[in-house]
Amino acid sequence: MNNDTMRAVGVIPSKREVALFQHHQPTIRRPTEARIRTIEVGICGTDREICTFAYGTPPNDSDYLVLGHEALGEIIEVGPGVSRFRPGDLVVPTVRRPCPHESCPSCRDARQDFCFTGDFTERGIKMVHGYMTEFFVEDEVHLNLVPKELRDVAVLVEPLTVAEKALAQVWQVQRRLNWDVDPNHPEGMGTGKTAVVLGAGPVGILGAMTLLVNGFKTFVYSRSAEPNPKAALVNSIGAKYISSETTSPSEFAKIVGNIDLVYEAVGQAKISFDVLKVLGLNGVFVFTGIPPVKPAIPIEADTLMRQMVLMNQAIIGTVNADRAAFEAAIRDLATFKKRWPQALQSVITGRFPLESYRELLLGKATGIKNVISLG
């Protein structure tokens, strides 16, 4: 490797190729930027989908897109205007960058996760290179400090932000009810409420942990019959795993009782709408999965609509995360590490060199969270 380039993994959509190539080394161009050495990058469903060329857009001046949006890095150089970080600090970057339009109140308020124009960009996904490479440069406003003790698990911060942003919205929506919205409730604001997580992938398992630390009685409803490693992990943290292969949605609802909250993390419409049908009175259903576009399926639309009205139900779709969600994720990760050290470690099922990209991105999805480790 010469000094100006570094290894990177990305897609070249015009050639429908996924490749390991040389990419220019980024340098600090603005005073508030920092240069970061990548330590770990998580692989997720979005990366795999970008590799099918159904999603993902390279920057305007590039025919390739460097992948990767779940990263942990170490600051190695700071611009003269950087005030919150120093070399040696561990950081997790956010994903979305604001649109340029003055008329977008969300982006102008650093809430690009709620961009109104659609002209936002996303590192490793939409028009900005990602983190699946050796170094990156980022403005300090898009970086979050990670305590050194979390180094071994901090690559999970970004997937955990999905639950953090979801829950922040759930609290807001349920202010319409007499839910206990005291943020200092000693046992968590979900105490006395029942939550269901759909799916036992990384977003689901980290979501279940979040719900548990917030006091919810938590069930995870996922396909595979027991015994299996994900079910064992879920049961070990004090949630209850139930398989949709052996328990139908209506049987599941009988076991669970009134469902106050569903956190969908499965990315499949059929099972999601089957469970929406058993959502409880005054319940909230949060969709987080992004299914690939598929042929239409029948759903009981009248029954669902009738029920949503008669039962005061709310449905929320949520994507991306703001700085507050990243900060909450970093705090909660420290709590999870104290409470379930082994279970948290076992969410990361494999660490691989950059050279294993092909198997990780194009091979059969295995394990829970697989990570590229750059050391």
Ligand code: BGC
């Ligand atoms: C990322 C989000 C992003 C979304 C849509 C997800 O995988 O975690 O940050 O907004 O994809 O591109």
